[in-house]
Amino acid sequence: MIGATMNKRMEEATRLTRAGKLHEAMALLQGAIPESNGEEAPVKPYQGGNIFEGTCEVVDEDGTVSKSRPTSRASSSACGHGRKASAGAFTAGRFSNHVGSRDYKLYIPSGYKGQALPLVVMLHGCTQNPDDFAAGTSMNQLADTQQFCVLYPAQPISANHSKCWNWFKAEDQQREGGEPSILAGMARHVIDTHGLDASRVYVAGLSAGAAMATTLAMTYPDLFAAVGVHSGLPHGVAKSLPDALSVMQGGTGPLGNRGKKPEAEWASDVPAIIFHGDRDTTVHPNNADRVAAQYGALRPAEGAYKPTVEKGKAANGHAYTRTTHYDSAGKPRLEQWKIHGAGHAWSGGSVEGSYTDPKGPNATQEMLRFFVQHQQPS
Structure with a gap:
């Protein structure tokens, strides 16, 4: 989620919080204390439209920008057509709706010929960007072999100084509002543009991106057929930066969850797969249990299969414990992977x-194995 610089910033913010200087701690984490020459420009909202309507620009392989054009779910003139890069390449674009705008990268596999492929939405962590996240997860390579498209929304520094998704803000935790509205609108936009399969749309993320992924599963269960949460945090348990800091540290401080259990207020029936390293010093490992507690698989209906626990070890790598919860038909609904000895990093990722x-x-x-088992009911 964050490197050495951000870790130092968080340590200082912790000290300020314990000293009762919440304003200074919030300003430090939010980036209001400038590291360079000053203030950031705000994200300008798009005037008009909703999550089904917006505008976008397509950046061609030569770096030129095709004409921006409005689109909607019913529109036959789809952004991304015309002069866009050929299939099998990364294309870049920008989506806007009534809430705001975000850039994105979209990977279209080499085998795409207009068929209704699945879509995986990938949300990067703090300080990252779509290219870095694509390289680290190797998701595009698997998209070519398994045939699906990959959407990488980009969080600008103007929205968060460290390019984190704002999972800890109340306005960014709701349906048809804040960043969830932009991300859901962007996904639907891409689905309509390329004729993708709306019943096979998945979202995954790392750290702040994982927290926003689980927020999307809570607020848009009708859009996402499954969610992947890597080193993430629960939905709705933080409403401010001091709250976020406390939750990330494990919720042991005075602001930790305010004494409430996350599952008391939120629940989703979206199937989920969760990864977390048990040596994570950035997001406390107990957050994996908190995330799991928000999904319906931990409150199974009568007749559901008993959970299974498997211990294993990656070749020349980390040992792990995988706990799987099933529905009454014996289908996996929740997998929780505890990676022994791993820190705050994408498990099995590329050093690139x-x-x-x-x-x-x-x-x-x-x-991906977990995702292909699930799709939205018709």
């Missing part, structure tokens, strides 16, 4: 990206 741990197990492959 940041915050990765090549020692495995391979979270990318396991998430």
